[in-house]
Amino acid sequence: MGDWKTPKRELACQRCEKAFEADEKFFSMLAVEADEIRRADLCRGCFGGNEPEPETIWWRTLHQPDRKRGLALDFEAIERLFEQLEGCAEERLQRLRYVLCLLLLRKRRLKVVRIDRSGGEEAMVVRRPRKTVEMRVVVFDLTPEETESLRGELMALFEGAEDGEPMPDPLPVSGGEPSAAGE
Secondary structure: OOOOOOOOOOOEOOOOOOEOOOOOEEEEEEEEOOOOEEEEEEEHHHHOOOOOOOOOEEEEEEOOOOOOOOOOOOHHHHHHHHHHOOOOOOHHHHHHHHHHHHHHHHOOOOEEEEEEOOOOOOEEEEEOOOOOOEEEEEOOOOOHHHHHHHHHHHHHHHHOOOOOOOOOOOOOOOOOOOOOOOO
């Protein structure tokens, strides 16, 4: 499947570089750029209440260094990431999108419209309940190892990194003064 860096949660704000304290609220952001997922984590002051560009996926989170890690997902963020991954050519991202689709199907946030077996590949055509826009998702026959690897990547994307783990290049964060509007 090739090497693919999973951007993990930072332990400090990427703009002011202040380390997050235990139980501090901060903002995490993901963006899909050129078949790559970029991430940024900002403290409340640096985020400043300014919502990023519409194509950026963001959510509020809480720094809990002593909490036992587990896969607890924000399904609104999962839906936005699923949408942002549409059209990505990187196979690893297509596999991740397939797993996200399965999660959204299980939670009834997507419905299968039909199975498409054209172009030498199998795909599910899905849509949101009560919506008409259809999305095509390539189907992969994942091994248990691949499934576990993708699960780990989802945990890293949404839950963060362990102390001492290397961090990939973050999402570029624009400078400027935050607005006075709070959270």
